[in-house]
Amino acid sequence: MRFMTDTKNPQKQFDEHIEYLEEETGPALPMWTYASEELLELEYREAFLKTWQFAGHVSDVQNPGDYIIFDLWRDSAIIMRGKDGVLRAFQNVCRHRASRLLDGKGQCTGAIQCQYHGWTYNHDGSLKAITAPKQFPECDKSKLGLNPVELEIYHDLIFVKMEKSDCLSVKDQFAPIEEFVAAFHTEDLVRIEGSLGQEWDCNWKLAWDNYAENYHIPMGHPGLYRLAREGGEGGELPTGVGFGTFKMKDEPSKEKDEARYQALVQTAEHRVDDPVKNCWMQCSMHMNMGLEFANEIFWAFQILPTGVDKSEIRFTGYARKNLSQEEQELVDLNYKLNNTVNDEDKVLVERIQRGAKSSGYIPGPLSYTECTL
DSSP states (O other): OOOOOOOSOHHHHHHHHHTTTTTTOOBOOOGGGGTOHHHHHHHIIIIIITSOEEEEEGGGSOSTTEEEEEEETTEEEEEEEOTTSOEEEEESSOTTTOOOOOOSEEEOOSOEEOTTTOOEEOTTSOEEEOSSGGGOTTOOGGGOSOOBOEEEEETTEEEEESSOOOOOOHHHHTGGGHHHHHHTOTTSEEEOSSOOOEEESSOHHHHHHHHTOOTTHHHHOHHHHHHEEEEEEEEEOTTSOEEEEEEEOSSOOSSHHHHHHHHHGGGGGGGSOTTOTTEEEEEEETTTEEEEEOSSEEEEEEEEEEETTEEEEEEEEEEESSOOHHHHHHHHHHHHHHHHHHHHHHHHHHHHHHHHTSTTOOOOBOOHHHHOO
């Protein structure tokens, strides 16, 4: 979730930084960067294919043959538990004629079989059989297994990297705040059925600009502004990860659902350790992804391009196992409140996309909270 400091005078808070930041703030990106097909192709390769992207949780693929699919615009990966119990990732493309192999999630009891010509693959990605093998007299099956995709498991969270790069491991990126991440016990999670995913009519960078700044919170998300205050920890790590912690405000909200959430939040504090009891933690990765930790729930927020002015907003939730009745209510409220935030952001960002196309528009100056995460 995205929150702003609890203060009775947010304008005074901003004004205190103006003199200090006079030479550090500046305008937003030029408008052409939000409309260039050529730039998007470069961004897709460098900012998406070569960086770690959240793909799921080990609870999604517990048994041999279990699989989930991670789709990223034109690319796709299979994450599958092998018969040997090892979790692997492969490019979701048949080596023969590039047909996609699997969709969604499920259980593959036998071999992975291409629906086009029937080529089959073992759970470890090796090529098992070719239909009509005599038609391929010089084919070496040992060289035609599924192309591997890099996979990393971090506190039972699954990440994939579609292309090789020198990007730091997820573990190394989070090393400075390992104590905080470990305290949330993300191994105790199962996926929430249902999705908050949406299609937004905007360039992916506009969606990320919005996610990464708090300046719009009082106006754009009054519910969030009523709920939370900064928790005293936060900043950008030397490894590139941004993070912040947030606490519930002491004053109960006048809105029923928000007040109920505030009243129930302590019911899940036993799920985590100090220093994150009754705390939300938001972490940002690679300019398109937010990992949001709470006592009762974990959210992975991803902004994925599907065109120069189209974006998929993927919001995947995982709740604690064996919830009490009060914890389940807390999860349901969190889901509802986040759904409202996503709907609000969709309207806000799509209005920016429309306005950004105005002839002759020149971006104005950025505030302090728009220049930092």
